[in-house]
Amino acid sequence: xxxxxxxxxHCVLPLSNNSNFFLVKKMEDAMTADEKRKLYExxxxxxxxxxTEYPVTFVATRLRxxxxxxCVRVLDEDLVVINAELNDLRAQLDQRPAASALRxxxxxxxxxxxx
Numbered sequence: 001x002x003x004x005x006x007x008x009x010h011c012v013l014p015l016s017n018n019s020n021f022f023l024v025k026k027m028e029d030a031m032t033a034d035e036k037r038k039l040y041e042x043x044x045x046x047x048x049x050x051x052t053e054y055p056v057t058f059v060a061t062r063l064r065x066x067x068x069x070x071c072v073r074v075l076d077e078d079l080v081v082i083n084a085e086l087n088d089l090r091a092q093l094d095q096r097p098a099a100s101a102l103r104x105x106x107x108x109x110x111x112x113x114x115x
Contacts, residue, residue, distance in 0.1 A: 054098040061095040074115075082115035 031039070040046065067089040074082040092105040
């Protein structure tokens with residue numbers, strides 16, 4: 001049961017097909033603080049800082065709108081002049097900060113006008 005275990009410095013972790021964790025751990029153990037600073041400076045990396053640049057396709061805000069039914073009636077006393085119904089309106093709006101863009105993804109609806 002425990003034959004698939006590898007000891008890394010002071011912690012015991014299970015092995016996996018993805019050895020990226022062990023590679024990162026080895027690099028952290030092998031590098032001094034000064035070497036890390038130089039490497040981070042060379043590649044433009046800062047620890048504990050949230051990413052501020054996003055890919056152009058990254059969607060920060062997605063707004064989905066659904067209107068099941070809307071009805072407008074124009075009356076002349078008791079006589080209906082125009083009856084308009086908008087049924088099943090669905091729209092989606094995406095906001096992408098990297099592209100400074102808004103995108104209307106889809107609109108679908110059924111419009112019925114009687115008069």
